[in-house]
Amino acid sequence: MAKSQEQLHERRSLSSLIYDPQFRSYAFQILLLLVLVGFGWWIVQNTVTNLQAQNKTTGFDFLSNTAGFDIGFSLVPYSRESTYLEVFYVGILNTLLVAITGIVLATLLGFVLGIARLSSNWIIARLATIYIEIIRNIPLLLQLFFWYFAVLKSMPSVRSSLELVGGAVFLNNRGLYLPNPNANSAFLWVQIAIALVLVGGFFLQRWSIRRVELTGERFPYIPVFLVLLIVVPTVTWFVSGAEWNITYPELNRFNFQGGIQLPPEFVALLFGLVIYTAAFIGETVRAGIVSVSSGQTEAAQSLGLKNNDRLNLVVIPQAMRVIVPPLTSQYLNLTKNSSLAVAIGYPDIVNVFMGTALNQSGKAIEVIFMTMMVYLTLSLLTSMIMNWYNARIALTER
Amino acid sequence: MNKKIVTIALGAALSLSASAALADTLEDVQAKGYLQCGVTPSTPGFASPDENNNWSGIDVDYCRAMAAAIFDDPEAVRFTPLTSKERFTALSSGEIDVLSRTTTWTMSRDTNLGISFTGVMFYDGQGFMVPKDLGVNSALELSDAAVCIESGTTTELNAADYFATNGMNYNPVVFEDQDEVVKAYDDGRCDVFTTDSSALAAERFSLADPDAHKILPQIISKEPLGPSVRQGDDLWFNISRWVYFALLEAEEYGVNQANVDEMLGSENPSVRRLLGVEGEFGSYVGLPGDWAYRVIKHVGNYADVYERNVTPIGIERAGSLNDLWTRGGLQYSPPIR
Ligand SMILES: N[C@@H](CCC(=O)N[C@@H](CS)C(=O)NCC(=O)O)C(=O)O
Numbered sequence: 001m002a003k004s005q006e007q008l009h010e011r012r013s014l015s016s017l018i019y020d021p022q023f024r025s026y027a028f029q030i031l032l033l034l035v036l037v038g039f040g041w042w043i044v045q046n047t048v049t050n051l052q053a054q055n056k057t058t059g060f061d062f063l064s065n066t067a068g069f070d071i072g073f074s075l076v077p078y079s080r081e082s083t084y085l086e087v088f089y090v091g092i093l094n095t096l097l098v099a100i101t102g103i104v105l106a107t108l109l110g111f112v113l114g115i116a117r118l119s120s121n122w123i124i125a126r127l128a129t130i131y132i133e134i135i136r137n138i139p140l141l142l143q144l145f146f147w148y149f150a151v152l153k154s155m156p157s158v159r160s161s162l163e164l165v166g167g168a169v170f171l172n173n174r175g176l177y178l179p180n181p182n183a184n185s186a187f188l189w190v191q192i193a194i195a196l197v198l199v200g201g202f203f204l205q206r207w208s209i210r211r212v213e214l215t216g217e218r219f220p221y222i223p224v225f226l227v228l229l230i231v232v233p234t235v236t237w238f239v240s241g242a243e244w245n246i247t248y249p250e251l252n253r254f255n256f257q258g259g260i261q262l263p264p265e266f267v268a269l270l271f272g273l274v275i276y277t278a279a280f281i282g283e284t285v286r287a288g289i290v291s292v293s294s295g296q297t298e299a300a301q302s303l304g305l306k307n308n309d310r311l312n313l314v315v316i317p318q319a320m321r322v323i324v325p326p327l328t329s330q331y332l333n334l335t336k337n338s339s340l341a342v343a344i345g346y347p348d349i350v351n352v353f354m355g356t357a358l359n360q361s362g363k364a365i366e367v368i369f370m371t372m373m374v375y376l377t378l379s380l381l382t383s384m385i386m387n388w389y390n391a392r393i394a395l396t397e398r
Numbered sequence: 399m400n401k402k403i404v405t406i407a408l409g410a411a412l413s414l415s416a417s418a419a420l421a422d423t424l425e426d427v428q429a430k431g432y433l434q435c436g437v438t439p440s441t442p443g444f445a446s447p448d449e450n451n452n453w454s455g456i457d458v459d460y461c462r463a464m465a466a467a468i469f470d471d472p473e474a475v476r477f478t479p480l481t482s483k484e485r486f487t488a489l490s491s492g493e494i495d496v497l498s499r500t501t502t503w504t505m506s507r508d509t510n511l512g513i514s515f516t517g518v519m520f521y522d523g524q525g526f527m528v529p530k531d532l533g534v535n536s537a538l539e540l541s542d543a544a545v546c547i548e549s550g551t552t553t554e555l556n557a558a559d560y561f562a563t564n565g566m567n568y569n570p571v572v573f574e575d576q577d578e579v580v581k582a583y584d585d586g587r588c589d590v591f592t593t594d595s596s597a598l599a600a601e602r603f604s605l606a607d608p609d610a611h612k613i614l615p616q617i618i619s620k621e622p623l624g625p626s627v628r629q630g631d632d633l634w635f636n637i638s639r640w641v642y643f644a645l646l647e648a649e650e651y652g653v654n655q656a657n658v659d660e661m662l663g664s665e666n667p668s669v670r671r672l673l674g675v676e677g678e679f680g681s682y683v684g685l686p687g688d689w690a691y692r693v694i695k696h697v698g699n700y701a702d703v704y705e706r707n708v709t710p711i712g713i714e715r716a717g718s719l720n721d722l723w724t725r726g727g728l729q730y731s732p733p734i735r
Contacts (some may be wrong), residue, residue, distance in 0.1 A: 055630065057510070069570075070570045072569055079562075252542065254540075255569065257542065264587070319693045345573045347572070353574075355574060356483070356554065359486065361549035362512065364487055364490075364513040374499075
């Protein structure tokens with residue numbers, strides 16, 4: 001009798017264990033973890049066996065081998081004798097170049113579009129709407145092909161290049177050629193002067209805001225700052241003896257040499273990314289502004305705030321809280337979309353490293369892994385910066 | 399292009415999942431009922447589809463020859479068009495069974511890439527094409543030129559070598575798709591278009607005005623183009639290699655598509671061994687005795703294949719490297735015995 005009661009008790013505690021939510025959640029998590037680890041182990045095992053069966057070597061040693069191919073556009077010195085590791089760097093830099101320039105330009109254009117769409121001017125608002133609706137709804141790849149092939153075709157050939165700015169700038173189907181303003185070493189002083197003015201401007205702004213808060217008196221810090229920004233570096237320029245040493249693009253037998261050259265692949269990719277992403281940013285900005293209820297504006301008005309202050313102190317800070325999180329995703333999208341470069345031959349990391357270097361070295365797994373890590377790092381960095389910014393502008397409760 | 403990334407990633411993933419024990423490609427192919435063959439998307443003379451998706455070209459005929467040897471049916475083959483960049487991943491991941499895609503036999507590919515070349519269907523070399531109105535007569539005048547190139551090729555590497563050794567600068571404009579390379583060249587993005595000279599000759603006719611372009615005399619490289627298979631499956635390697643040799647052996651002994659049935663009665667022991675009348679050579683490569691008969695019956699010998707595909711794009715065979723060794727060329731098969 002006593003025994004069977006004990007059995008009953010045991011069974012009850014076992015079944016209660018199964019029905020215990022805490023135990024269950026742990027058990028399932030451990031099970032899932034085991035399955036994942038097992039799956040991962042199986043994949044690694046299989047890869048190694050298969051690679052061995054095909055007599056393939058693995059590892060990252062190949063990175064120090066000579067790449068043997070050339071790259072058409074690079075921010076750092078590169079030649080056929082460079083290594084695969086250098087290909088990797090060239091690719092990252094080219095990706096960063098287009099992503100960062102793209103983010104800055106897309107943000108500017110996007111804010112203009114978002115505000116334009118809310119404009120009380122019917123034509124401006126309509127134009128912004130048409131732009132956004134068309135651009136958002138055409139796949140980016142098609143737009144890139146359009147910018148590259150359609151626009152390239154309409155450009156004049158090298159020998160009949162468009163001459164702009166009195167023969168200093170040339171535009172043709174090989175790209176845009178600009179004079180290269182090399183300055184002498186005294187230019188360093190000018191750069192220092194600009195940096196000082198920028199830092200000074202920051203403190204000037206803080207000081208003038210505090211002054212308004214304390215005394216109610218305004219100080220026109222923006223015009224003062226702009227004047228300083230022009231006057232101080234100019235004076236430094238003359239005092240330090242800085243000089244331009246401009247090199248102009250010149251036509252030789254086939255192409256323009258010298259000056260700064262922007263290949264059409266870069267220009268087309270940048271255009272495509274900026275125009276496409278700006279449409280989405282425009283919508284984000286519009287949503288942010290609309291989200292600030294009109295009661296806020298009215299309250300600010302009844303407090304007697306001027307037009308500008310109402311925008312700067314009441315509407316924009318609240319709108320930014322809505323704008324920044326989706327803006328971050330747009331930045332991430334732009335960076336990742338830049339991998340479409342491969343379609344129009346811009347040497348970004350996917351093109352030169354995951355494409356050419358992978359193919360020439362045969363190290364598929366290693367190369368794909370490294371490329372994924374680059375995008376992961378870029379995305380996490382962007383998110384980190386934007387989250388930090390978001391935290392700064394977030395609602396501070398008093 | 400995100401699709402491309404997925405393809406490559408999937409390819410990599412597939413190479414993981416196909417277990418190593420599955421190295422018996424012949425068995426797999428027989429079980430599937432067809433051969434999966436990687437070819438170029440469109441290079442006249444080598445592989446190109448017509449409007450009904452019927453493929454032709456010597457690379458295509460090579461695959462048909464393999465299908466004929468295995469299935470007695472030259473149509474038991476499916477074609478996977480691949481860019482230069484994708485081709486090796488496609489082969490090593492098992493997406494295709496044989497790669498027959500204007501691919502140059504090089505040491506690194508033959509060893510380090512995990513694939514093996516089985517023969518040379520076409521001896522080629524890299525050349526340059528320029529618009530006539532540039533007034534260029536020699537590749538040595540190309541310093542500072544913009545050069546259109548397909549990526550993931552030996553073309554890319556040879557161009558780098560050539561310009562470096564001759565102390566010339568150039569601006570490589572590199573695309574992943576041959577179509578884009580041709581289009582960019584045609585639109586004037588580059589001064590020069592470079593690739594294997596046979597393909598250059600064929601692609602000239604796809605330009606807006608073929609007569610406005612010319613091919614420079616310099617051939618800057620050796621490009622032995624041939625089929626390749628995955629390493630680690632010796633039987634499959636042997637099939638691939640001996641199907642190629644059978645094409646040459648047949649030509650050498652005068653067996654062609656038209657007379658192969660008569661030749662079954664030939665007294666010549668070489669012919670009798672080739673056609674499986676004597677010996678059991680088929681069993682050495684895991685195939686029936688009439689494997690080579692099937693190849694010649696359905697596809698023809700090397701000369702048949704060449705005349706059907708390469709002669710029309712205007713590349714003469716007589717006196718070239720691709721002539722049979724008996725006439726001074728390089729095409730040579732070890733004896734079947
Ligand atoms: N033989 C060279 C070049 C191969 C190659 O890319 N060939 C070009 C022209 S011969 C081709 O087939 N292009 C077709 C395409 O990619 O669409 C190699 O193996 O790397």
